[in-house]
Amino acid sequence: MTSRIYALIGVALVSAVLLMLTVSTGATFTAPTTNPANQIGTATLAAPTGVSANVQSNGGTVRVAWTATTSAWASGHRVYRATNAGGPYTLIQQIAGTATVTYDDVPGVGTFYYVVRGYYNANGANWESVNSSQASAKPLDHFAFYAIAAQHSGAAFNVTITAQAQDNSTVTGFNGMVNLSAAFGSIVPATATFTNGSLTQSVTITGPYTANETISVGGGSPVSTGTSGAFALNRFRATAIAIANASGGTAGRIENWDTIALTFSEAANPASFGTCSGMTLSGTDLVFNNTNPDSITANGSVLKIGTVGLSANGYMVATDTANSSGCLWSAGNTVLTLYIQGIASTNTATVSGASTATYTPNGTVTSATGETIDATQTPTVTAVLF
Numbered sequence: 001m002t003s004r005i006y007a008l009i010g011v012a013l014v015s016a017v018l019l020m021l022t023v024s025t026g027a028t029f030t031a032p033t034t035n036p037a038n039q040i041g042t043a044t045l046a047a048p049t050g051v052s053a054n055v056q057s058n059g060g061t062v063r064v065a066w067t068a069t070t071s072a073w074a075s076g077h078r079v080y081r082a083t084n085a086g087g088p089y090t091l092i093q094q095i096a097g098t099a100t101v102t103y104d105d106v107p108g109v110g111t112f113y114y115v116v117r118g119y120y121n122a123n124g125a126n127w128e129s130v131n132s133s134q135a136s137a138k139p140l141d142h143f144a145f146y147a148i149a150a151q152h153s154g155a156a157f158n159v160t161i162t163a164q165a166q167d168n169s170t171v172t173g174f175n176g177m178v179n180l181s182a183a184f185g186s187i188v189p190a191t192a193t194f195t196n197g198s199l200t201q202s203v204t205i206t207g208p209y210t211a212n213e214t215i216s217v218g219g220g221s222p223v224s225t226g227t228s229g230a231f232a233l234n235r236f237r238a239t240a241i242a243i244a245n246a247s248g249g250t251a252g253r254i255e256n257w258d259t260i261a262l263t264f265s266e267a268a269n270p271a272s273f274g275t276c277s278g279m280t281l282s283g284t285d286l287v288f289n290n291t292n293p294d295s296i297t298a299n300g301s302v303l304k305i306g307t308v309g310l311s312a313n314g315y316m317v318a319t320d321t322a323n324s325s326g327c328l329w330s331a332g333n334t335v336l337t338l339y340i341q342g343i344a345s346t347n348t349a350t351v352s353g354a355s356t357a358t359y360t361p362n363g364t365v366t367s368a369t370g371e372t373i374d375a376t377q378t379p380t381v382t383a384v385l386f
Contacts, residue, residue: 044129045069045071045074045117045118045120045127045128045129046069046070046071046118046129047116047117047118047129048066048067048068048069048101048116048129048132049066049067049133050065050066050067051064051065051114051116051132051133051134053065053112053114053136053137054137054173055137055138055139055171055174056104056173057173057174057175058221059139059140059163059171059173059174059176059219059220059221059224060106060139060140060220060222060224061104061105061106061139061221062104062105062107062112062114062137062139063102063104064103064104064116065101065102066116066132067101068099068101069129071118071120071129074118074120074129075096075097075119075120075121076094076095076096076097076118076119077094077095077098077100077116077118077119078093078094078116078118078119078128079091079093079094079095079103080092080114080115080116080117080131081107081112081113082112082113082115083110083111083112083113084113085113085134085136086113086134087113089113089115089131092105094119098118106222107139108139109139109165109166110138110139110166111136111137111138111165111167112136112139113134113135114134114135114137115132115133115134115135116132117129117131138166138167138171139165139171140163140164140165140171140174140220140224141165142164142166142225143161143162143163143217143218143219143226144164144168144226145160145161145215145217145226145227145228145229146161147229147231148215148231149231150231150232151205151213151232151233152234152235153185153205153206153207153208153233153234153235153371153374154204154205154206155204156203157202157203157204158200158201158202158203159200159201159203159215160198160200160201161178161194161198161201161217161226162198162199163194163220163224170198171197172196173197174194174197174220175194175196175197176193176194176221177191177192177194177219178191178194178199178217178218178219178220179191179219180201180203181215181217182205182207182213182215182216183210183213183214183215183216184205184207184208184210184212184213184233185205185206185208185233186205186206186207187203187204187205187215188203189201189203194219203215205233208233208235208374208376209233209234209235209237209265209374209376209377210232210233211230211232212230213230213232213233214227214228214229214231215227215228216228234265234266235371235374236264236265236268236369236371236374237265237373237374237377237379238262238263238264238359238361238373238377239263239265239377240261240262240263240379240380240381240382241260241261241262241263241308241357241358241359241379241380241381241382241384242260242261242381242382242383243258243259243260243261243308243357243383243384243385244259244261244383244385245258245385246258254288254316254343255340255343256340256341256342257339257340257341258385259338259339260296260308260337260338261335261337262308262336262337262338262359262379263334263379264334264336264367265334266334266367267333267334267368268329268333268334268336268366268367269333269366269367269368270329270336272364272366273303273305273365274298274301274302274303274304275302275303276303276327276329276336278326278328285298285300285302285303286321286322286323286338286340287300287321287322288316288319288320288322288343289316289319290316290318290319290320293309293310293311294310295307295308295309303327304362304365305336305338305361305362305365306361307359307360308357308359309357309359309360310356310384311356311357311358320343321342322340322341322342323342325338325339325341325342326341327339356384357384358378358379359378359379360375363375
């Protein structure tokens, strides 16, 4: 009986040993108690936080910045970009290590969206965190001008320009220097610097009269441009010529008391035109030139108006003077009228067909403010009757 009991106990002991050997062939892991966020078994990384995307002073660079992932075992960060909010995102940069937390991107033109992920790629693994919060940026695309009213050559005025993204929003991050240029004439200053995407600058354009002056601007990196709307750039100039028959005169024939009236864009300096005798007929140095085409000139010691060119032939049959002619300024000194007197009877030619005229001023004539006359302009001919 006793031996039988011992035998049963022996069998039980052997079975227990075999059972223990069977269980001990497996392995187990326990979560760390000090930092469970770093538990490798879950393949989880903490996403970076505090992501921002700001256009830099050159207008074209976007600086993406973030706070590093808190997962100490992370291999680094990956920066993703999209052209639509929420993605899909494209990887644009992988940065090893967690010390670097900025990336400068030059994405081009449009609106761009950024996220950053932490990653781990050691020992054959390739794990990423979820996306960080999304940040967006709109780089510089063009410059826009406020409307510019009519200005005067040589006089300072203000222009206001904004740096704008593709959707016309202001790029407040742009603080770069730009180049300025005028379509006609020269502009001073030729460079200026933006502050927070805006520029108000006093400029002076010196050039000929034009109804279609514009200012252009270029700057940033990559370079962006912009052009203002057209505006008038005024300058002292002759605007009209009227050649008229005397009362009772014969059309197509040059006669005493015919008149030549020159109209100017603003008040002239009469003294710069010489001595105007009024109606006393004291002499004007007026010469009728039988050239091809004919012309009327006063560039002598008394009167210095310049030359009225008559584009059709047949006005004069001989060169002649009209030194006893008079002249008179209008109130405000904007119209100078020459009264022809003393012309020889030989000038009896008639004009066939339509007639025109041009005006080339003497280089000494100026406005009341001292501005030299713009000799490049062709005045309107309001009447050519002789």
